[in-house]
Amino acid sequence: MPEIMAALYGGAGPEWELREVPVPEPGPGRVLVRARAVALNHADASVLATADPTAGGTGAPYLAGYEFAGEVAALGEGVTGPEVGTRVMGTTPGSFAQYVPVDHRHVVPVPEGLGYEQACALPTGLLTEHGALTRGGFESGQAVLITGATSSVGLIGVQVARALGASTIIATTRSAARGALLRDVGADEVVATAEADLTDAVLGITGGEGVDLVLDHVGGQTFAACLPATRVDGSVVNIGRLDRAAATIDLDALSYRHLRVRGVSFGFSRPAELGAVLSGAADALTPALLDGRVRALIDSTYGFDGATEAMRRLRSHRALGKIVLTVP
């Protein structure tokens, strides 16, 4: 084990800094993972901005990143597995480093045949979309509406719903140009929200009934439009607020339809809960990961020395799928 490692830090300016720091010990209950590839998330941009002292941020230095894939290099006190050498993927704050100490419950094995660049881009999408479907009471044979479906987690959501036996998957994007991509990953119907009324379109597709379950990544008035597009006793789960957090909803649509509305934000889960959500997703979806029914779409890959460009790409909101960094 080396003594020094490369790691990406925020808190000094508008961009990450590549630093050399001591390799950490895993600590009780943790495993130390030699990371080989890591993936960016929305939270990386907002946390970096909040810490940027040149723009009124805290200036507090922090090790960046959440998602990673690599192999187990050491076990902390009280940890019996996964064995050293096991290929794992997972999520923890501070993953953009060569060695990542992580709660042993927050890693799962990388399915056979999957490379690290693909694996590192999966944990957030899998746990978020499978966790949201589970919390929404999803059952095979149900019709699902997924808003903001071209988002990187939304694309995983479409594939996960398909793999778990959804009857009809309706996916939304703002522009019709991305309809073909959504059909490729498993959507039966695509609604381009710049061109069609979301509620009317979904009611038209479902014979006036509405869908059983909504996974909403958009929030705002898109969330409001999902309520009357959901069948009696159905569920609406809010995952993201790509548009905005505030919405004006029609309580009649909620009450007359006896809807259940839930919110999920798995980054704010307790450690044992997050472990259960991640392992639940991995258990349910390993067959689909093995045969390629569920895959992360990779937008672009950079080295650690290209981290600033990777962050620019994230901020541009032009990425389609995940942005990955290979770890030196």
Ligand SMILES: NC(=O)c1ccc[n+]([C@@H]2O[C@H](COP(=O)([O-])OP(=O)(O)OC[C@H]3O[C@@H](n4cnc5c(N)ncnc54)[C@H](OP(=O)(O)O)[C@@H]3O)[C@@H](O)[C@H]2O)c1
């Ligand atoms: N709850 C959780 O635990 C959890 C976990 C991960 C992510 N999230 C949230 O889920 C959302 C998606 O995350 P992501 O990283 O996958 O996003 P992403 O890949 O950056 O999503 C980009 C896509 O979002 C759509 N979009 C952007 N702005 C929009 C707007 N104003 N209205 C409607 N659609 C818009 C665009 O699709 P079109 O141009 O095709 O419309 C764009 O291609 C974010 O809000 C994120 O914070 C939540």
